[in-house]
Amino acid sequence: MQIDGVAIGNAVSEAYDLVGTRVQITADSLELACAAATNLTGFATSVAACGCEAGIEGPMRNEAGPNAAGPGMPTPDGRPGVAALFFASSQENLRAQLAARIGQSVMSCPTSACYNGLESETQISVGTDLRLFGDGWQSDIALEGNRYWRIPVMDGEFVVEAAFGCTDGIGGANFVICGETLDAALRAGCDAVGAISKVAGVILPYPSGMHRSGLRIGSRYKSQPVSTCASFCPALRGQAESSLPGEAHAAVQVVVSGLGIECVEDALRAGITAACRGHGILRITAVNHDGKIGPHRLELHRVMQPPGSDASNEEGS
């Protein structure tokens, strides 16, 4: 298979099950909301190493609207806001991560407030844990079946929704951009990240949306559960078995987490299509872990050829 002259490898991207939610952060200015959201989603690149995967989904519209919204939608209190997605391995882990992170990163940010952004019958208690910071001075209000805690703080009060909806998500879906040069790979990676940022319900948890330290399961060292993905390291060509095309001198990986397999596949499709438009891209493929990462198998050829689509042409990989 080729897209815009770039070979798409007959590779499988593995993905694992997660539990996800959407958080809406508002403040008196977009700068403050972004500062809180950036801090909230910091050091959250993998569930194994950080406890959760998180990222900013996008800015919200600066006007009031119904709850449970996402990027581009109105915020619950009509102030500037940002939507962020969180994923963890279980509901309990998600609750613990949210309570700790909202407490440290949002409650501490002047003028901020934090709301649930996902309507779901399955809910996790977040504000109910945070309320204890109020030391008995906290109070609550109920509106439209939703409960909000008001915690007195130095600039007035911090408002946080008591419960956040959660749903099944998946993480670890990826593709690798193999470029003739590092510049070519980076440019294509940035294009892919830009295209994926328009897809609702997904985040790219790594810095800048790209990942260079792609991993393989296992190591020659007993204490190390994972190690560098030698087959995609150009400097190891000749020493280790290489998965890079002969002329490729750099690769970057784009890793996607999302609220369901459909939006993750949409993200892969958008990202790969954008990356293929770049110059000096030799191949798009994926890191495969032989089923050790998770049960979901996203075959790139299938993902890039949705039923009824004629966006790609079959010419082999």
Add this chain to the structure above:
Amino acid sequence: MGWLHLALKQPPIAPLEAECISPTGFWGKSTDEITRLPLLHGRECVELGEFFDVQGSSPADGSQAERVVVEGDLSRVKYLGFAMDRGTLSIRGSAGMHLGERIAGGAIEVEGNADDWVGAQMSGGMIRVRGDAGNLVGATLPGEKQGASGGCILIHGDAGGEVGASMSGGLIAVAGDCGRFAGVGMSGGILAVCGNAGRRAGAGMTDGVLVCAGDLELLPTFAYSCDYRPIFLRLVWERLRRIGLEGWIQPRQVNGLYSRYLGDANDRGKGEILLCQTENNA
């Protein structure tokens, strides 16, 4: 979704108690059965059919009637929508006392005015009165301890005295002015007054929030806390805007400063009165 239409034949001479008139009261009954439901006219027991023409799209419509429309001058018809828990009750005219008393779900809409005790002791659902309402909106009934505990009441006009008396939850909004003793004995919930509140508002409050965008003469037993912009009120105004009070909510109510007072100290209360500052002060 079935519907039923009730037209008042002639206004009753004495008060007519019609607890059965609601989607809940008609649920599972045919049109014939509905016309034979008992009402109390003064001290006489009469059949519903004596005062109302009942129409539905089929004889069995009452069994699934999610929408009930009642038409006529119903200002002497009491207990409309009593304890209903589903569907919609539309009153094309004015409603008598005890409209929506003990309602737990569904929605009541009155095109005209409503008399005293609108939504007394309600626990859920929504009541909208497009005209004025009498005294004791969402209040407690004599002999009971607790008023409204949930749901939402919207009064598009003015309301009488003792709005939200002893309410413990839910949301009551008055677009116009309200009379004396608004929020008396409140122990929870939110009472929002877009206009002015009468004297002795919040007397005996132990908890809950009374918001007033107009004038309110504070009792001396409420202590001043601070001037600030309560974020949670933005949620309240947004909720009210979406359900039809948009024209009554001014930008200063959403974005402006509020003076916060705590009381009633006579009852060692921690009820809040939030007074929206005027544009000159904000």
